[in-house]
Amino acid sequence: MSAVAVEEESFGALLRSWRQRRRVSQLDLGIEAGVSSRHISFLETGRARPSREMVVKLAEELEVPLRHRNRLLVAAGFAPVYPEREVREMHAVRQALDKILAGHEPYPALVVDAAWNLVAANTAAAMFMEGVPAELLEEPVNVMRLSLHPQAMGGRLLNLAEVRAHLLPRLRRQAEVSGDGRLAELHDELAAYTYPGVDLNVAHVPGPGDILVPLRIAAGDRVLSMFTTIATFGTPVDVTVSELAIETFWPNDEETAQAFRRN
Template sequence: MGQVAVREESFGELLRSWRQRRRVSQLDLGIEAEVSARHISFLETGRARPSREMVLKLTEELGVPLRHRNRLLMAAGFAPVYPEREVRAPEMRVVREALDKILAGHEPYPAVVVDAAWNLVAANAAAAMFMEGVPVELLREPINVLRLSLHPDAMGGRLLNLAEVRAHLLYQLRRQAEASGDGRLAELHDELAAYTYPGVDLNVAHAPGPADILVSLRIAAGDRVLSMFTTIATFGTPVDVTVSELAIEAFWPSDEETAAALRHSG
């Protein structure tokens, strides 16, 4: 049997998709881009062809990720603008050095660097605690941090407040998939949502109390309970696809007992 050709979406179709994903009307987008709503309509239907500058302006106004901005440029007949380099490329030395300093400086607390699909790019020594006792199949490249967090044979089996952490992570992942248009994230969401945990009621989650500030991960560690929250940091003003998709997730102790335990283990 012959192969079935897959039709590439036109620039107009891609523009409409991103505009609708951002819940922006043609009028509002036209005002921000300083063109008429009629012109936006013509671009979406293919009755008008955008200039390179117009593609860049529209994608900037819509907050389109750099990877997809390149796709819209190519659909409009232009070469990609934003390069995509490997993290280990010589040109990325300053980025690697910044990541290494941040990871090392966060010890003895765990910190990891992930890409757009939540695959592990780098980690400090303290992050090894998340991989202790994890089956080898979950540690094969690429190692996915969210999969490690919720898999019943990994952290999912050690989280004492699994229901609330799971609900929070799945909600954030779903929102990220919708905002980014990344099908990998939608597939990852469905995979994680299908995990089962015998004996665990996923509908019972801790209701935030007056003293609560953040959702903490309460992790069973032998006869101790480690309580941590996380922060996410990204690079400012990136113009490289790879750099724009990197995120640093740092874990912080929620109480002095956890801080002492992590300092002692470090």
């Protein structure tokens, strides 16, 4: 391993990186953690070594994702404390997800991981896979890629410019907040997609009756209009569970609701 790689994985460098990402000063972090800014400085430069409790405390104050808290612990010389199990191994979690997905029928619902890879979906969500090239459906299926790829939903969205203008900034912010390089790469890939004949610079000016930007999807001779909500598990201590998100799709008008109820 090179000296650069070692430095990048040192506890001090990781702590500094997360503190700067959160735009928190050494003084403010020290106050929240109950130590001096001088001690924070010593931790970042390697002149002081943290206890395991201090690593966990600092990670909590900086809202570091559980996966990266384990990295901080390992870099400080401690064993990871947050487990990472497969969803299928956690019966209660799997049961909860199955009930949520089934209970949302006849409308689409799906579960994704931190990188927006599909973990589970209900029957109605199959509409997002219709007519999609096989290579986009190879494991792991990425929901964000399906949403904007010109040969997937990106080619069926009638308000593509509006939806894209919301999804890409959200993905970029998620990459910055989480420190997940996979999301940064995914953002750059999606931002590079081209759509012949589509003006991506069209700005949507909300009208007096607008609440949110719906997904307006061409479905044969119909137009389905939907909005989404995203839910996560509260107080997770497992890495996998902390990264799961449940996205549910809701009809934005009665015509769309009836179309799903008829299927």
